[in-house]
Amino acid sequence: MRSPKELGYFFPAEWHKHTSTWLSWPQNPETWAGDKLKAIYPAYAEFVKIIARGELVNINVEDEKLENIARDVLSKYGADFSNIRFHHFKSNDSWCRDHGPGFVINPKAEQKKLILDWGYNAWGGKYPPFIDDDIIPSKIGEKFNIPVLNPGIILEGGSVEFNGKGTVLTTTNCLLNENRNPHLNQQEIEQYLINYYGVSNVLWLGDGIVGDDTDGHIDDITRFVNEDTVVTVMEASSSDANYHPLKENLEALEKMKLENGKNLNIVELPMPKAFYTDGERLPASYANFYISNSAVIVPVFEDQNDDKALDILSGLFTDREVIGVNSKDIIWGLGSWHCLSQQEPEV
Numbered sequence: 164m165r166s167p168k169e170l171g172y173f174f175p176a177e178w179h180k181h182t183s184t185w186l187s188w189p190q191n192p193e194t195w196a197g198d199k200l201k202a203i204y205p206a207y208a209e210f211v212k213i214i215a216r217g218e219l220v221n222i223n224v225e226d227e228k229l230e231n232i233a234r235d236v237l238s239k240y241g242a243d244f245s246n247i248r249f250h251h252f253k254s255n256d257s258w259c260r261d262h263g264p265g266f267v268i269n270p271k272a273e274q275k276k277l278i279l280d281w282g283y284n285a286w287g288g289k290y291p292p293f294i295d296d297d298i299i300p301s302k303i304g305e306k307f308n309i310p311v312l313n314p315g316i317i318l319e320g321g322s323v324e325f326n327g328k329g330t331v332l333t334t335t336n337c338l339l340n341e342n343r344n345p346h347l348n349q350q351e352i353e354q355y356l357i358n359y360y361g362v363s364n365v366l367w368l369g370d371g372i373v374g375d376d377t378d379g380h381i382d383d384i385t386r387f388v389n390e391d392t393v394v395t396v397m398e399a400s401s402s403d404a405n406y407h408p409l410k411e412n413l414e415a416l417e418k419m420k421l422e423n424g425k426n427l428n429i430v431e432l433p434m435p436k437a438f439y440t441d442g443e444r445l446p447a448s449y450a451n452f453y454i455s456n457s458a459v460i461v462p463v464f465e466d467q468n469d470d471k472a473l474d475i476l477s478g479l480f481t482d483r484e485v486i487g488v489n490s491k492d493i494i495w496g497l498g499s500w501h502c503l504s505q506q507e508p509e510v
Contacts, residue, residue: 166358167312172267172277173361176327176387177454178480180509183219184455185264186211187299187503188233189257190225193290194496202492208240209488210453210460210500215246217457221507223299225253252302253295255285258498260382261319262296263505264303267361275510278304278311279359281318286377287342314359316352317343321380321502323356326387329422330364331356336371336379343378364422368415370408372396372434374444374497382501383448384412388479391421392428396450404444405434432475435466440495447490451499452476454506458483462490462499 167173189207192200214220224230230249237247254262265279280300285293304311324332337343338352347355353365371379385395395413398405416429435447449472452461459480463469469487477485490499 167267167277167279168358168361171269171272171361173269173327173329174265174267174325174331175508176325176390177506178389179327181218181456181506182509183221183507184214184453185221185223185259185303185505185507187223187252187254187257187259187263187296188229189496189503190229190254191256194256195492196495199492199495203496204236205240206489206493207503208237208242210503211237211247212240212242213458213460213486213488214453214455214504215243217455218246220247222247222249223252223254223259224249226251250303250306252299254299255293255296256290257496258296258321258502259505260321260502261286261377262293262299263320264300264507265320265505266507267359268508268510270510274310276309276508278309280304280311280313282314282316283319284317284343286319287340289376312359314355316347316355318355319377319380320505321377321382321498323360324381324386325360325362326390326421328390329362330366331360331362332366332368332381332385332387332393334368334371334379334381334384336369337377337381340378362422364420366419368412370412372409372446372448373404373437374446376446376497380502383446383451384409385416386450386452388430388476391425392430392479394430394432394450394475394479396434396448397431398434403434403437409434430475430479433468433471435464435468438464445494446497447494448499449476451501453500453504454480454483456483459485460500461485461487462494463487464491464494465489
């Protein structure tokens with residue numbers, strides 16, 4: 164069988180116009196313990212409202228009961244339901260970036276869109292059960308009559324970052340971790356990325372940030388903001404545990420080449436101050452923003468660097484509004500806005 168790349172399919176950059184955004188409604192009490200699940204609703208509803216201004220929002224819910232809960236929450240905070248749809252697909256958790264459908268497109272093909280259904284094991288088997296999350300892409304493909312491809316290896320959407328022109332960024336700490344695909348070496352994993360995402364250039368960074376239970380997802384550290392520019396988070400304090408890994412990532416980025424042979428343009432983003440829950444550091448990062456059709460939605464943390472991060476991103480995304488949405492409760496679940504969302508590109 165010919166690969167998606169051979170057939171002309173590719174994974175667009177996140178700023179490519181969306182048909183919709185896919186979400187899985189937060190409902191796992193183990194992710195946000197105690198009162199935290201209800202505490203995240205105001206910010207989560209704001210997130211949904213902002214996306215819905217510019218595109219359809221598709222939300223996975225287990226059943227009518229959970230749909231009614233979601234509707235009540237969104238109604239309370241003034242959501243516009245004309246751009247929101249619910250689908251009765253049961254999920255184990257809410258991190259749709261990692262378990263949701265990965266859409267590749269070919270505008271010239273008769274079938275213009277395919278869904279990639281990578282294997283999903285909750286970041287190396289950390290949080291069972293995960294079977295319902297693992298099959299969501301195939302359920303979406305079946306409902307909407309979109310062909311689904313199963314590459315047959317473990318891979319999460321938050322572990323890869325695209326410029327839409329042939330380059331993908333990822334990390335060795337995640338994709339080469341023995342809890343994902345221990346039977347594959349780096350070259351073999353690169354070939355999967357090339358064949359299924361339609362890229363030609365794979366760039367590898369090293370470690371992620373402290374507190375990231377995904378083993379170093381790229382979407383917490385370095386993101387493309389246009390086809391030749393990345394933002395990368397930097398820690399100012401040399402005594403902070405993130406200082407040296409992020410410095411090493413910057414040094415690696417400075418040596419990298421794009422698919423056209425050019426150097427990357429690199430813009431530094433600050434990090435918020437470290438904060439903890441029950442002695443555990445949370446993976447707070449301004450890099451975990453989501454690019455929707457009408458806005459760039461940025462996690463903020465009531466921190467002195469919030470405004471600085473928003474100003475930097477506003478200078479880079481001049482075609483859409485940059486909006487900070489409070490993530491102090493959301494981050495208790497060890498992820499933020501990008502982790503929660505998966506875009507469906509327009510063709």
